[in-house]
Amino acid sequence: MNQLAVELNTVLQKESPAVYEMLSDFGKRIYFPKGILHQGAEAKAKAKKYNATVGIAVENGEAMHLKCIKKHLPALKADEIFPYAPPQGLPKLRELWKKKLLEENPSMRDKTSSMPIVTAAIAHGLSTVGELFVGKGDALIVPDQYWDNYPLTFCVRNEAELFTYDTFTPAGGFNVAAFEAAVMKHGMPKKKAVVILNFPNNPTGYSVSKADGEALAAAIKRCAEAGINMVVIHDDAYFGLVYEDVALAESLFGLTANIHERVLAIKLCGATKEEFVWGFRTGFITYGVKSANAEAVFGALEKKTMGSIRVSISNSPLPSQTLVLKALEDADFKNERKEKFEIMKARALKVKKVLQNPLYNEFWDVYPFNAGYFMCVKLKKSSAEALRVHLLDKYGVGTIATGEKDLRVAFSSVEESQIEDLFTCIYNGAKDLA
Ligand SMILES: Cc1ncc(COP(=O)(O)O)c(C=O)c1O
Numbered sequence: 001m002n003q004l005a006v007e008l009n010t011v012l013q014k015e016s017p018a019v020y021e022m023l024s025d026f027g028k029r030i031y032f033p034k035g036i037l038h039q040g041a042e043a044k045a046k047a048k049k050y051n052a053t054v055g056i057a058v059e060n061g062e063a064m065h066l067k068c069i070k071k072h073l074p075a076l077k078a079d080e081i082f083p084y085a086p087p088q089g090l091p092k093l094r095e096l097w098k099k100k101l102l103e104e105n106p107s108m109r110d111k112t113s114s115m116p117i118v119t120a121a122i123a124h125g126l127s128t129v130g131e132l133f134v135g136k137g138d139a140l141i142v143p144d145q146y147w148d149n150y151p152l153t154f155c156v157r158n159e160a161e162l163f164t165y166d167t168f169t170p171a172g173g174f175n176v177a178a179f180e181a182a183v184m185k186h187g188m189p190k191k192k193a194v195v196i197l198n199f200p201n202n203p204t205g206y207s208v209s210k211a212d213g214e215a216l217a218a219a220i221k222r223c224a225e226a227g228i229n230m231v232v233i234h235d236d237a238y239f240g241l242v243y244e245d246v247a248l249a250e251s252l253f254g255l256t257a258n259i260h261e262r263v264l265a266i267k268l269c270g271a272t273k274e275e276f277v278w279g280f281r282t283g284f285i286t287y288g289v290k291s292a293n294a295e296a297v298f299g300a301l302e303k304k305t306m307g308s309i310r311v312s313i314s315n316s317p318l319p320s321q322t323l324v325l326k327a328l329e330d331a332d333f334k335n336e337r338k339e340k341f342e343i344m345k346a347r348a349l350k351v352k353k354v355l356q357n358p359l360y361n362e363f364w365d366v367y368p369f370n371a372g373y374f375m376c377v378k379l380k381k382s383s384a385e386a387l388r389v390h391l392l393d394k395y396g397v398g399t400i401a402t403g404e405k406d407l408r409v410a411f412s413s414v415e416e417s418q419i420e421d422l423f424t425c426i427y428n429g430a431k432d433l434a
Pocket residue numbers: 120121122123124147198201202235237270272273278283
């Protein structure tokens with residue numbers, strides 16, 4: 001094993017033995033080399049006369065570029081667009097994102113957490129975490145309402161084994177007891193569990209209540225006390241889009257970050273959905289651990305994460321990072337975000353109102369929802385796939401079949417004024433098939 005990997009592993013073994021045990025084989029081997037990037041970063045700070053290290057081309061003191069590209073981004077400097085970003089992301093962006101996290105997640109304020117590391121959005125954050133912490137035969141435990149990219153990432157790619165539990169209790173709350181039982185059952189054999197908590201949830205558009213969130217954190221702690229190393233991944237892709245007061249507005253990461261030595265809390269979030277810049281591909285990984293020397297643990301984890309990024313995409317796109325940074329610095333940022341939030345909330349509330357139509361009871365039940373981009377119905381008669389295809393063919397309406405009977409509707413992409421008609425089409429389609 002490379003000496004630099006040995007050094008990082010030694011830090012983890014000393015300061016957080018459980019986190020060391022959680023690493024996959026790749027996670028143990030990976031390190032960030034003192035190679036070109038390291039030397040280049042040193043030169044950037046010190047080479048004031050000539051910097052002959054950079055792997056880009058320079059002309060007239062700025063990044064060489066084509067005018068036919070630059071002219072589309074007149075407000076930005078060439079050096080804000082064309083060079084490589086550091087593998088861990090722009091320092092100022094990381095700093096402002098951390099500030100935003102602390103502002104928007106009060107529970108994080110008295111906890112220790114790492115600086116966010118920039119990824120090419122959350123899907124890349126998931127695959128990076130998979131590479132570092134998920135190995136063959138590890139138990140991946142998710143609610144039965146999960147985003148289908150999870151098994152693709154962690155099971156197909158990292159060879160974890162998928163276990164699900166009932167998402168909801170019969171009363172419509174999050175099924176914390178089922179979560180705990182699944183972790184105890186499937187995590188105990190290897191003394192390791194990888195769990196994903198995704199609120200607001202894709203596909204149901206559900207966010208937990210404060211009480212259920214606290215109960216989940218307490219369950220995680222009990223599982224750790226029972227000896228299970230817990231890799232707790234918070235997929236906060238839809239963070240901030242919570243429309244009802246009963247649902248917890250902040251990330252559960254604030255509750256799990258320093259909860260037990262055997263818990264590694266990982267927050268994945270990003271500008272993609274929150275700031276409506278899906279194609280920009282800008283996301284973040286933030287770690288939370290309980291350790292007497294958390295900073296040393298974060299340092300080692302950051303280097304390993306940078307190594308993983310270096311061997312996959314090398315670094316995340318700079319133009320996107322620059323634009324997200326400019327937004328965070330902009331005095332209008334909060335107001336503009338609030339405006340879009342209100343539009344999404346109005347759509348969600350309209351869906352709720354439309355769904356009160358008693359005619360619909362014959363064809364579907366509605367899964368609890370209060371947040372995010374989506375809602376889901378459980379069909380009573382036809383299969384979800386048959387209805388999906390029929391809706392497309394006869395009504396020109398696109399929906400997603402997420403299970404045998406589950407149909408997902410993205411109200412995020414339909415205007416408020418169209419929602420009633422959308423559900424009339426779905427109802428008519430269901431009636432046709434019945
Ligand atoms: C639950 C969930 N997590 C992560 C993602 C991926 O987000 P990103 O575009 O930031 O990679 C999605 C996108 O659909 C999602 O629904």
